Amino acid sequence: MDVVTKLQHRSSSPPRDFIFSRIPFSPRKGENSYTKLWIFFSAAVSIAVFLYLLLASKRINSPRFSIIIDAGSTGTRLHVFSFVISPKTKLPVLDLASTSSLKVRPGLSSYSGDPSSAGDSLVDLLRFGKGKVPRDQWGDTEVRLMATAGLRMLDAGVTDSILESCRMALRSSGFLFQDEWATVISGSEEGVFAWVAANYALGMLGGDPLKTNGIIELGGASAQITFATEEALPSELAHVVKFGEATYKLYSNSFLHFGQNVAQESVKELLSSRSAEKSPTSRVFIDPCSPRGYSYSVMSPEASTALPISTVEDHSISHASGNFSECKSAALLLLKQENGKCLRQECRFGSNYIPKLQGRFLATENFFFTSEFFGLGSVQCSPILSLLVSISVKKIGII
Numbered sequence: 280m281d282v283v284t285k286l287q288h289r290s291s292s293p294p295r296d297f298i299f300s301r302i303p304f305s306p307r308k309g310e311n312s313y314t315k316l317w318i319f320f321s322a323a324v325s326i327a328v329f330l331y332l333l334l335a336s337k338r339i340n341s342p343r344f345s346i347i348i349d350a351g352s353t354g355t356r357l358h359v360f361s362f363v364i365s366p367k368t369k370l371p372v373l374d375l376a377s378t379s380s381l382k383v384r385p386g387l388s389s390y391s392g393d394p395s396s397a398g399d400s401l402v403d404l405l406r407f408g409k410g411k412v413p414r415d416q417w418g419d420t421e422v423r424l425m426a427t428a429g430l431r432m433l434d435a436g437v438t439d440s441i442l443e444s445c446r447m448a449l450r451s452s453g454f455l456f457q458d459e460w461a462t463v464i465s466g467s468e469e470g471v472f473a474w475v476a477a478n479y480a481l482g483m484l485g486g487d488p489l490k491t492n493g494i495i496e497l498g499g500a501s502a503q504i505t506f507a508t509e510e511a512l513p514s515e516l517a518h519v520v521k522f523g524e525a526t527y528k529l530y531s532n533s534f535l536h537f538g539q540n541v542a543q544e545s546v547k548e549l550l551s552s553r554s555a556e557k558s559p560t561s562r563v564f565i566d567p568c569s570p571r572g573y574s575y576s577v578m579s580p581e582a583s584t585a586l587p588i589s590t591v592e593d594h595s596i597s598h599a600s601g602n603f604s605e606c607k608s609a610a611l612l613l614l615k616q617e618n619g620k621c622l623r624q625e626c627r628f629g630s631n632y633i634p635k636l637q638g639r640f641l642a643t644e645n646f647f648f649t650s651e652f653f654g655l656g657s658v659q660c661s662p663i664l665s666l667l668v669s670i671s672v673k674k675i676g677i678i
Contacts, residue, residue: 342374344412346422346454348404350445352429352499352538356382357404359411370479381407386499387441388429394440398448405452412454422454424461427469428501428535438463466533470494470505471518474529477641484522489638491527497645500538505531510634530634537628539645543568546609547597566597567605 347358361377364370381404390397405422412420424445430438442461449456464472474494478484483491493506508530518529536545546568554564620630627633642650 342377343371344416344420346408346412346420348401348422348424350387350424350426350430352386352388352427352432352501353540354382354384354386355400355404356380357401357408359408377411379411386429387426387445388433388500390441390444391433391437394437395444397441398444398446401445401448405448405454409453417453418455420454421460422449422452422456424449426461426463428466428498428533428538430463431466431535432500466501466503466535467505467516467518467531469501470496470503470531470533471520471529473503473643474505474531475520477643485525488525488527491638493636493638493640494643495640495646496643498538499540499645500535502534502537502542503531504534504633505529506637506640508634508637512634513632516632532631532633534628534631542613546606546613549613550609551597564597565600567600567602567609569597569599569601571599571601573599 342361342363345360345362347360349356349358358380359378360371361374362371363374365372383400383403387397387400390400401424408422409417424442426438426442430441433441442463446456446458446461449461450458473496474491475484477494478491481492488507489509491507494503496503506529507527509528510530512528512530516530516532518531520527520529536542547564547566550566551564555562614628617629618626621632622630623632625632
């Protein structure tokens with residue numbers, strides 16, 4: 280029933296016995312008009328308050344928007360989220376039909392040679408965002424930029440210059456923005472955000488910590504592992520997340536240089552150096568990890584994230600053999616590098632400590648894209664997986 284119908288219904292009902300009508304008084308001469316004026320004023324105020332509360336409740340339940348810019352190593356993606364706040368849980372509930380994203384390439388790290396131009400790469404993204412958010416809500420819509428491993432690999436001064444260029448673009452975007460909202464998040468934070476987003480999307484938060492899903496991310500320049508555990512953890516790897524009355528102790532760690540793109544180059548570089556030890560004069564090596572007949576140049580992982588291939592003069596040529604067993608052996612050699620520097624009883628990943636894995640895990644990002652390419656089983660989830668972090672994960676594969 281709308282407001283007009285309610286008011287018409289009430290006007291046809293018997294007059295209500297308002298409390299002030301019970302107060303006995305004998306109006307004096309000249310006070311009758313004053314009393315009527317006072318009653319009229321009181322009624323007007325009451326109606327105004329009623330309408331204000333009605334409109335305010337509509338504002339509370341009206342769609343809101345938030346923009347997250349995920350600045351990854353291979354590209355930058357802008358997410359526009361439409362949501363309402365649940366009156367019961369006080370948590371955002373996404374309107375998936377109004378949630379959208381756009382990605383541009385290359386990533387911000389490619390502007391290491393010209394940091395002042397990094398902000399220009401956001402122009403098309405921000406234009407896309409303005410097309411998705413109603414104009415009258417631009418000033419109330421927060422826009423945040425979170426950069427990940429691509430910028431973590433650069434010198435601090437270069438990273439700061441790139442971020443400042445982006446801040447200039449965001450300040451003039453028309454959206455709500457503060458300088459501290461454009462930053463580089465740590466690898467552990469990246470993992471925690473992904474864990475919260477995934478378990479929120481799957482309805483796992485608020486219950487038994489050991490029934491939540493762990494996250495294994497494979498990005499372009501780094502990999503992250505995050506999951507709930509009861510084991511005692513080093514303080515730098517322990518993170519506490521509270522959701523309602525539930526408290527979760529998380530292990531979260533990031534492995535820089537072990538993202539898919541950089542790790543692939545690292546394996547090639549490892550194979551190239553081992554081949555050079557055997558045949559110092561030869562620049563050709565066998566690559567078992569690429570399909571037979573595939574040919575390419577190889578360079579260092581550091582150069583591959585910041586420079587185009589044409590700028591690297593000294594590189595080797597591979598002959599792809601497509602041998603899975605030998606590729607697996609090469610990958611294990613890479614994972615075991617620096618294992619001798621392990622300071623704990625067991626390090627499953629180089630010198631990095633990882634506690635015993637527990638429960639189910641979601642393999643995200645490049646794990647999903649690889650399984651999708653080969654037609655392996657997968658589960659599709661909603662874009663809510665990107666809500667808190669800006670980790671552009673829309674689909675996940677369960678392992």
